[in-house]
Amino acid sequence: MIPPRDMNKILAFGSKQAKKRAARRGQAGELGRLPPEANITLAAEREATGVDEILAALEQDLIGLQPIKQKVSEIASLLLVDRARRRFGLEAPRPNLHMCFTGSPGTGKTTVALRMANLLHRLGYLETGQLVHAMRNDLIGEYIGQTAPRTKKILDQAMGGVLFIDEAYYLYNEKDPNDYGQEAVGILLQVMENDRDRLVVVLAGYKDRMDVFFTSNPGMASRIAHHLDFADYELGELLSIGEVMLKQAHYYLSPEAEDMLGKQLTRQMGDPLFSNARSVRNDLDRARLRHAFRLSAEPDRLWSRDDLMRLEPFDLMSDERL
Ligand SMILES: Nc1ncnc2c1ncn2[C@@H]1O[C@H](COP(=O)(O)OP(=O)(O)OP(=O)(O)O)[C@@H](O)[C@H]1O
Numbered sequence: 001m002i003p004p005r006d007m008n009k010i011l012a013f014g015s016k017q018a019k020k021r022a023a024r025r026g027q028a029g030e031l032g033r034l035p036p037e038a039n040i041t042l043a044a045e046r047e048a049t050g051v052d053e054i055l056a057a058l059e060q061d062l063i064g065l066q067p068i069k070q071k072v073s074e075i076a077s078l079l080l081v082d083r084a085r086r087r088f089g090l091e092a093p094r095p096n097l098h099m100c101f102t103g104s105p106g107t108g109k110t111t112v113a114l115r116m117a118n119l120l121h122r123l124g125y126l127e128t129g130q131l132v133h134a135m136r137n138d139l140i141g142e143y144i145g146q147t148a149p150r151t152k153k154i155l156d157q158a159m160g161g162v163l164f165i166d167e168a169y170y171l172y173n174e175k176d177p178n179d180y181g182q183e184a185v186g187i188l189l190q191v192m193e194n195d196r197d198r199l200v201v202v203l204a205g206y207k208d209r210m211d212v213f214f215t216s217n218p219g220m221a222s223r224i225a226h227h228l229d230f231a232d233y234e235l236g237e238l239l240s241i242g243e244v245m246l247k248q249a250h251y252y253l254s255p256e257a258e259d260m261l262g263k264q265l266t267r268q269m270g271d272p273l274f275s276n277a278r279s280v281r282n283d284l285d286r287a288r289l290r291h292a293f294r295l296s297a298e299p300d301r302l303w304s305r306d307d308l309m310r311l312e313p314f315d316l317m318s319d320e321r322l
Pocket residue numbers: 061062063064065103104105106107108109110111112241244277278281
């Protein structure tokens with residue numbers, strides 16, 4: 001149970017901020033109020049918010065993830081229209097944007113959450129747009145009286161931005177009725193409802209465990225507006241992801257090395273520890289190590305700029321797992 005005093009403090013904190021925000025919104029404001037007969041293009045709104053840059057960067061830097069990109073751009077449209085409506089004084093309650101990201105390790109959940117935080121900030125939905133990453137131990141104490149302050153501290157840090165709760169199902173332990181997880185979930189539920197225009201909560205984890213978590217926590221399920229499922233990458237996508245990573249680091253694979261990476265990934269994809277794009281990053285990090293080792297083994301040989309950039313099959317022949 002949360003001592004009523006703590007809960008009141010948490011709620012009072014929220015309402016104080018809400019008043020400040022309402023006062024700010026009430027001011028003549030950066031948006032500039034338009035007369036009812038005016039017209040507006042959304043292109044101008046897009047330009048003013050810089051939203052297209054974020055969507056273009058998402059498209060360019062992240063391979064695949066089409067359904068995710070689609071959803072992000074739908075949310076962006078909703079907020080753009082919301083912004084345009086506000087210029088005519090058409091106030092509406094902020095839409096609920098709490099989300100759940102499910103998928104295997106390394107499928108891009110954290111990366112997309114970071115971009116989402118930035119997008120929501122640009123569109124004026126979130127005031128500060130930081131992303132605070134939390135797991136069970138950041139929110140839940142081991143002894144009585146520790147959980148409420150711990151959860152509140154994280155919520156304070158995340159206010160104005162995104163609270164990203166990784167492996168959210170560990171918050172709740174059905175087998176242990178004395179578990180303090182219930183208390184943390186209770187506080188989260190309150191804040192997700194009362195402060196939903198100041199904080200976006202993203203719950204992340206494996207889909208099957210998340211489904212079980214929602215079944216035992218219908219209150220949480222009903223507060224999540226968007227479910228995004230991150231599929232495992234296919235071989236072609238993993239290779240393209242590798243290419244993007246190498247390009248950013250000014251390396252590239254020779255055609256033979258590319259073949260080798262394809263074979264290596266095909267082997268790894270069957271391993272239960274395979275972590276999608278993160279495994280690609282690890283493979284390439286190891287390849288850079290071996291490349292450096294190969295070049296430095298011949299200290300007197302002349303190496304060109306191209307040699308310093310090009311990875312060869314030898315560099316990929318590492319036996320380590322993932
Ligand atoms: N579609 C993609 N295109 C390019 N790079 C990607 C893509 N998806 C993931 N990555 C890269 O792979 C790495 C792992 O991604 P990220 O940390 O977002 O995965 P995650 O789903 O949060 O994993 P976990 O569940 O283990 O926390 C990051 O370095 C990220 O930049």
